[in-house]
Amino acid sequence: MSGGQDAFSQTYAQARGKFLAAAAAAGLRVEAKPHPLPGLEGEPLAMDVARDGDPGAPTLLVVSSACHGVEGFCGSGVQVAALRDAAWRARAAERGVAVLYIHGLNPYGFSHIRRTTHENVDLNRNFHDFAAPLPVNADYRELHRLLVPERWPPDEANAQAIAQYIARHGEKAYQAAISRGQYEFPDGLFYGGNAPAWSNRTLREVLATHGRRAGRIAWIDIHTGLGPSGVGERIYAGRDDPQATARAQKWWGGEGRTPVTSIYDGSSSSALLTGLMWTSVYEECPQAEYTGMALEYGTVPVLQVFQALRGEQWLNAHPEAPPALAREIRGRMLEAFYTDTDAWRGQVLEQAREALFQAVDGLTS
Numbered sequence: 429m430s431g432g433q434d435a436f437s438q439t440y441a442q443a444r445g446k447f448l449a450a451a452a453a454a455g456l457r458v459e460a461k462p463h464p465l466p467g468l469e470g471e472p473l474a475m476d477v478a479r480d481g482d483p484g485a486p487t488l489l490v491v492s493s494a495c496h497g498v499e500g501f502c503g504s505g506v507q508v509a510a511l512r513d514a515a516w517r518a519r520a521a522e523r524g525v526a527v528l529y530i531h532g533l534n535p536y537g538f539s540h541i542r543r544t545t546h547e548n549v550d551l552n553r554n555f556h557d558f559a560a561p562l563p564v565n566a567d568y569r570e571l572h573r574l575l576v577p578e579r580w581p582p583d584e585a586n587a588q589a590i591a592q593y594i595a596r597h598g599e600k601a602y603q604a605a606i607s608r609g610q611y612e613f614p615d616g617l618f619y620g621g622n623a624p625a626w627s628n629r630t631l632r633e634v635l636a637t638h639g640r641r642a643g644r645i646a647w648i649d650i651h652t653g654l655g656p657s658g659v660g661e662r663i664y665a666g667r668d669d670p671q672a673t674a675r676a677q678k679w680w681g682g683e684g685r686t687p688v689t690s691i692y693d694g695s696s697s698s699a700l701l702t703g704l705m706w707t708s709v710y711e712e713c714p715q716a717e718y719t720g721m722a723l724e725y726g727t728v729p730v731l732q733v734f735q736a737l738r739g740e741q742w743l744n745a746h747p748e749a750p751p752a753l754a755r756e757i758r759g760r761m762l763e764a765f766y767t768d769t770d771a772w773r774g775q776v777l778e779q780a781r782e783a784l785f786q787a788v789d790g791l792t793s
């Protein structure tokens with residue numbers, strides 16, 4: 429996977445093409461779950477799923493990307509490189525681990541260079557029981573008008589008000605207020621939705637089809653946009669359960685490695701979140717012992733990421749924006765979630781490959 433620069437793409441259509449070709453070359457059938465809307469360039473969108481391994485395998489490793497749309501440029505490269513990696517495929521096969529590649533969890537966001545789905549939903553805040561009361565985010569409520577202003581770029585008064593908020597509360601609190609998720613402003617940032625999004629429902633179908641026969645399931649879900657550039661932070665992704673946390677730590681954070689971080693003890697770059705996607709595996713595959721992590725690669729400083737997200741949210745509400753401004757906003761989004769250098773891609777692949785092998789070892793230990 430180290431020589432796999434060519435596994436990455438510049439557009440969703442190209443990424444999808446490479447994934448389909450790599451799966452076909454590996455002799456795998458791809459199951460496409462068509463998305464109801466077209467892509468940015470009018471191309472068809474789908475959640476594509478390829479299973480490498482026996483349908484009845486006792487152990488299953490799920491590898492997924494583009495939960496947050498635009499972050500798929502990174503994860504797609506990892507998946508394509510893995511599918512082309514004969515040594516990796518042989519290792520999983522000889523250990524009897526089936527690997528389920530889910531390319532384009534949120535294909536709409538991937539293609540449209542958005543973090544959210546076509547419902548403006550942050551998919552990783554959308555896995556709630558919507559019949560029960562939803563979390564209230566009063567800090568976001570205070571910030572909403574400032575974050576998504578009438579005009580873009582924002583005026584001086586807006587920039588000052590945001591700077592004052594950060595000076596008063598700190599960058600960490602600003603990050604948490606925004607990224608924790610909110611259920612009050614459907615046109616806002618990090619909106620968790622008021623019903624299961626298309627990607628939520630479709631992912632559940634995939635897990636129900638592929639995950640109900642496995643006794644043990646591992647999941648590596650690839651993200652970008654938090655932490656130091658090129659560093660793949662391994663963030664535990666599961667219930668606040670000491671046994672499962674210890675397992676993840678042993679597999680992915682063992683000797684000589686950076687420990688697996690957690691949203692529960694404040695050690696991760698991510699704030700404490702709810703409505704997370706991994707909820708689905710407990711609900712759809714209740715028979716399995718589950719161990720999961722988000723592999724979160726750093727790109728640019730977090731305030732730059734938020735600035736890009738604010739601009740894109742404005743663009744989404746202003747389709748009449750001049751094409752040059754729209755291009756600039758999308759360019760900044762891409763830069764916030766994908767670093768277009770060989771060095772960064774090399775770091776991504778190396779750390780992902782290690783995590784894949786560790787998952788297979790862990791699942792069969």
Ligand SMILES: [Zn+2]
Nearest residue numbers: 496499651652
């Ligand atoms: Zn993400």
